[in-house]
Amino acid sequence: MKRLLLKVEPILWLLFGQGILIGTLLLTGWVLVLGIAAPLGVVDPISYARAHDLGASLIGRLVLLALIALPLWKGAHHMRHVFIDTGGGDRDATVAPLLYLLAAAGSLVAILAVVRL
Amino acid sequence: MPQHAHPEAMAPSKPGSTRTAPPLRPPQLPFAGRYRAYTLFGWTGLLYLLLGFLALRVVWALGDGKQAFDAVIASFEHPLYIAFHVLALVGVVFVGVRFFRLFPKAQPPRIGPVKPPPPAVILTALYAVWIGVTVVFAAILAGGIFA
Numbered sequence: 001m002k003r004l005l006l007k008v009e010p011i012l013w014l015l016f017g018q019g020i021l022i023g024t025l026l027l028t029g030w031v032l033v034l035g036i037a038a039p040l041g042v043v044d045p046i047s048y049a050r051a052h053d054l055g056a057s058l059i060g061r062l063v064l065l066a067l068i069a070l071p072l073w074k075g076a077h078h079m080r081h082v083f084i085d086t087g088g089g090d091r092d093a094t095v096a097p098l099l100y101l102l103a104a105a106g107s108l109v110a111i112l113a114v115v116r117l
Numbered sequence: 118m119p120q121h122a123h124p125e126a127m128a129p130s131k132p133g134s135t136r137t138a139p140p141l142r143p144p145q146l147p148f149a150g151r152y153r154a155y156t157l158f159g160w161t162g163l164l165y166l167l168l169g170f171l172a173l174r175v176v177w178a179l180g181d182g183k184q185a186f187d188a189v190i191a192s193f194e195h196p197l198y199i200a201f202h203v204l205a206l207v208g209v210v211f212v213g214v215r216f217f218r219l220f221p222k223a224q225p226p227r228i229g230p231v232k233p234p235p236p237a238v239i240l241t242a243l244y245a246v247w248i249g250v251t252v253v254f255a256a257i258l259a260g261g262i263f264a
Binding site: 023027028029034043045082109 | 142146147156158159160161162163164165166167168169170172173175176177179180182183186187190193194198199201202203205206209210212213216246247250251252253254255257258259260263
């Protein structure tokens with residue numbers, strides 16, 4: 001498992017970096033409107049019909065997929081390193097696959113979610 | 118005709134001292150001194166994981182129909198969700214500021230004949246893109262444009 005993790009390390013770091021960059025670019029507006037402003041009644045959230053129309057377009061699907069999947073990989077990779085920093089590298093062989101499996105499963109479901117729109 | 122380099126060409130002239138002791142955990146970890154920001158940066162991973170799954174819940178509901186979508190959006194009115202999203206916004210902004218500050222430092226001195234722009238220009242461009250994407254995306258989600 002350790003050898004496999006080392007082999008895919010460049011991909012993991014790529015997804016981590018894109019998770020920070022694209023994830024942060026998209027999540028700021030998402031959290032601001034759907035997480036804070038709309039629930040507090042400051043703005044009305046986008047209607048279902050409009051959200052579905054925009055989300056079902058090719059660009060919409062790609063944006064939504066990036067919004068979901070990239071933060072998952074950023075989160076998994078960062079939490080792996082938190083576990084290494086706080087608990088040492090001994091548990092890494094168990095923790096790392098679990099976190100990456102979580103991100104991979106979430107990404108697969110995200111693909112399914114945007115395909116079925 | 119080019120010759121192959123000697124396989125030991127880059128080897129040191131004499132063997133260096135090999136570190137045999139295991140790496141030591143800095144005593145300042147996790148929250149003392151400059152490790153506070155480092156540790157908090159790491160823990161934002163948990164926020165991003167949760168945000169990713171919450172976004173997945175919204176998009177899945179979008180595929181399920183109007184009733185499911187409206188129910189998910191309405192569920193975000195719970196005070197715990199609002200508190201989480203405020204914390205998440207702080208975390209996302211913290212990650213963005215910390216990560217974008219790295220960009221100028223990560224530039225190569227030059228690419229061929231071209232030098233990278235000054236750090237202030239790179240930072241300004243990054244923040245402009247961030248603010249621009251946020252304003253446009255927020256306007257879409259609030260029904261302000263493309264409505």
